[in-house]
Amino acid sequence: MSTHRKKLIEVSLPLETINRESAKDASLTHGHPSTLHRYWARRPLAACRAVIFASMVDDPGSCEDEFPTESDQGAERNRLHGILRQLVVWKNSNDENILAAARYEIARSIARHRGETAPAEPDAVLRYLGEHCPAVYDPFCGGGSISLEAQRLGLLARGSDLNPLPVLITKAMIELPPQFHNQKPVNPDADPLGMFAGTGKHAERVSWKGTSGLANDIRYYGAWMREEAYKRIGHLYPDVQLPDGTSATVVAWLWTRTVPCINPACGLHKPLMTTFHLCKKKGNEHWVKPVVNRELNTISWVVKGPSPPPSQ
Template identity: 35%
Template sequence: MATMKYPKRLIEVDLPIKRISAHARREKSIRHGHISTLHIWWARRPLAACRAVICASLWPDPADDLCPDIFRKVAREQMTRWAKNNLHLLSEDSRSRFVAISKDEQKLDDLLELRAALLDFIADFANWDNSTVPEYLETSRLLTQVAHEALGGEPGSRPLVVDPFAGGGAIPLEALRVGADAFASDLNPVAVLLNKVVLEYIPKYGQKLADEVRKWGQWIKEQAEKELAEFYPKDPDGATPIAYLWARVIQCEGPGCGAEIPMMRSLWLAKKGKKSTALRLVHDHDSKKINFEIIKNSTANDVLTGTVARGSAICPFCGFTTSAKSVQEQLKNAKGGASSARLIAVRRDDPKSGERGFRLATDVDVQVAAGAIQKLKINIQAKKSELSLVPDEKVNPLPHSVNRLPMYGMRDLEKNNLPIKEYYKKAIDNQSVTC
């Protein structure tokens, strides 16, 4: 049986990397409609790059001697059609080439020119604004199908793109977009859920899914606000606390010092333009403790560096650096240091101005946090089922680049200071949400 020889794919001979990279950088600032808004996921692959790479990997190079004639024929027809009908959809970088083709279709008889036209098409298709344009979708899917069948695929079938480490789902999503089938898998259950939502639920349920998510998300929010109100009491001016910012503490090991060091990598609370807010350290030499002030409209010159660098702690009083190893030992002895952590600041939502800001923590906030911890203990004791209200599994005792908890004495998954997870679990258990 003769072995079929395959032509080089476009990605093996050329790729407009500079233009694709520009689209990928721009994509970072896009929120509406982007899959990155589903859930935070590290190392997300830009959709622009994935879309371009998949097209260039599936389509053969028309200038290769082994490229099927049928692919050349269809590619030539499609690029000619774009030159005649879709110049308005092309970028400035691509338009001059296609204008020339519209004046002389014979240019595409030059296979290098045909290759360049396909690469221009791929570069423009990488643009987020073109990702749902029907003309781009139709052309890319037709070329994908023709390439697949011309290279030995069963007529009517589609090429299969397999991503065994799918993560946030960029590669399988773009494979579907350009007309391929996709198989995605991942060990992380969060990644699996993300891929099921992007690849299965959204195509199947569409707007109905979005409506249900909004409906039940709003319901949970309203119920949570009622039940958790005692842990987020309104400030005298009507603003509502929405987050409590804590810092673990250690003791300075400098000679004759022993001051309390709040472990903070940065003193910035927010760095957005006029809303920039930071903390200023205030030294209490009598108690050897650090107090804080909030600096609004702060600049880089107003803000000192934090008290933590590469795991070591720098004392704000004497300047002594307690080594990372000593920091780990102190936190191990404190079982992670969560119980002795200091409440530093509160993030709050001001209904009058419609903006969010910060204020320093008060004794009332500390009492609220203590009450939340006590409430959680009571609820845990009252729980009769085998499942815990909050994660309490043992942590892998072998530290590594991801799991650093054992280095600091945290042998169990720490229970939340506030019973929020307990509430959400109960809310979901008590309701049947169906689409």
């Protein structure tokens, strides 16, 4: 009969580090899954990584055969906290040495439960986890943080959601990339022999590894789609004229429904708006003012501010 062992998460966690790294998560804009597609209430990756690791790894206090005294248990717990502290740092997310150390600890707990010895070699650890570790299932997967972090730790990840959008986001993060692992890109600009890494005279050709081939294709075909979309609908999104006479790209468009004016002699399509405000922040108030062109029967808009907006 197997012994019930408490998991690290039930005893103690290096919360200060986890909280600090989780707080940073929201401000990451480069390489973070949130840049793939916006989705609300995303869970910080650092917290998910820590929770999964600490839910899988035994607390040394429950392993008296290996750590008989409180001081042995404390030392081992500190060692596990040390791995966890490194694991949750964003820049270490793809550090294979740190990930291998974390995966090994999970495998060690699974092996302890099975009365076995965990393999030490990283690829063998991954195979061992694939065979013996229970899958991590997030039934409300949302932005996919838990599923992504489970997969990063070498665990079988499963997710589902009521809403098809998070299902698509999570599929794009954890289901599709592994299918293209170590594959060359297929776009005509890619060099089948590999890509150049490094800069200047230190640049060297390295073979397509991991998801680098897939990433290259996504960049190529993403740029192609952007150009095609621009050709077809770009004229609907003109640059804006600034007060100093220069023009600039619009970063956000606000849409409103319109209805034909009830006055049959008018002919205008009236915007249905609940507010003309763009920004209500004190001292930075901005709003839009409709300008009706009776000759063309159109409405255009000018941005006004900053000064207190007129009462509506």
